[in-house]
Amino acid sequence: MSKVMDAKVLAVYPVAPETYYMELAAPDIARLAVPGQFVHVRCSDAQEPLLRRPLSIHMVSRPQGVLALLFRVVGKGTALLAQRQPGDSVNLMGPLGRGFTLPLPGSKVAVAAGGIGAAPLVFLVQELANLKCQVTVYVGARDKKNLLCDGQFAQLDAEVVIATDDGSLGFKGTVPELMRRHLDWRRTAMCYVCGPRAMMQEVSAMLSEADVPGEVSLEEKMGCGVGACLSCAVQIQHHGEISTKRVCADGPVFPSWQVVWE
Numbered sequence: 001m002s003k004v005m006d007a008k009v010l011a012v013y014p015v016a017p018e019t020y021y022m023e024l025a026a027p028d029i030a031r032l033a034v035p036g037q038f039v040h041v042r043c044s045d046a047q048e049p050l051l052r053r054p055l056s057i058h059m060v061s062r063p064q065g066v067l068a069l070l071f072r073v074v075g076k077g078t079a080l081l082a083q084r085q086p087g088d089s090v091n092l093m094g095p096l097g098r099g100f101t102l103p104l105p106g107s108k109v110a111v112a113a114g115g116i117g118a119a120p121l122v123f124l125v126q127e128l129a130n131l132k133c134q135v136t137v138y139v140g141a142r143d144k145k146n147l148l149c150d151g152q153f154a155q156l157d158a159e160v161v162i163a164t165d166d167g168s169l170g171f172k173g174t175v176p177e178l179m180r181r182h183l184d185w186r187r188t189a190m191c192y193v194c195g196p197r198a199m200m201q202e203v204s205a206m207l208s209e210a211d212v213p214g215e216v217s218l219e220e221k222m223g224c225g226v227g228a229c230l231s232c233a234v235q236i237q238h239h240g241e242i243s244t245k246r247v248c249a250d251g252p253v254f255p256s257w258q259v260v261w262e
């Protein structure tokens, strides 16, 4: 069940170019949320932008009732959100959507994070750590300055392997290229992916080849956020049949082999 609430901003600060971390007091949402879900955020109290913006739940602290977001400023809504100050309130609807399927305790899992796609994966790795899973996170960015969450993943006892497009840190190349060289698929029970569409498509193809189950978190522009308007429709195949699903209500997390990428 989701809630609509005014959440007080506890902290907000930049962590990378055009990228902000925001902490909010949202005990009801923090209590209910599972990794991979999102909140639909009213970025401004003014008329514009009218529509809420979907942002993944980056982390929660249930005892403190705190929810964290990590977002990149790409347009009007996210720019207005970044201007909020501690003490301001932000209207949230959530938690929304279907999150990641958690593996059996102790499983060996791979996580692939590309750019701002790292945002929902910190909460996931938190839960994987609670399940005593052996986690390797492949984190990629265009360069060292734009690398996100590598420190948080390491603090959660994950093995962290870095790729940057320009080689300014770690492997020079993309996350799929790095995974192809580094990962032993035979010893991997599950793989979770969030990042640019091309990266998710390439990792999904590798997963299908290796016959390893995987999940991807899709992004589409959203209207209502609750399954009513169909603005977030995607094509999903299941048992050879293609059907339309809504990223907000049926996802945003889908099995990697079910996504129709074209």
Ligand SMILES: Cc1cc2nc3c(=O)[nH]c(=O)nc-3n(C[C@H](O)[C@H](O)[C@H](O)COP(=O)(O)OP(=O)(O)OC[C@H]3O[C@@H](n4cnc5c(N)ncnc54)[C@H](O)[C@@H]3O)c2cc1C
Binding pocket: 038, 049, 053, 054, 055, 056, 057, 070, 071, 072, 073, 074, 075, 076, 077, 078, 079, 116, 119, 120, 218, 219, 220, 221, 222, 247, 252
């Ligand atoms: C389930 C979900 C979770 C998300 N989680 C995060 C997150 O944790 N952190 C984060 O930074 N972003 C996240 N996004 C993307 C975020 O919602 C958009 O960046 C945001 O809505 C842009 O709003 P805006 O008003 O700033 O930009 P707009 O002015 O609306 O758009 C600016 C540009 O961004 C593109 N854009 C807008 N919305 C989306 C979208 N949903 N997907 C892809 N491109 C879009 C537009 O086509 C345009 O080119 C998520 C999206 C979804 C669907």
Ligand code: FES
Binding pocket: 221, 222, 223, 224, 225, 226, 227, 228, 229, 230, 231, 232, 233, 246, 247, 248, 249
């Ligand atoms: S945003 Fe309205 S159905 Fe998904």
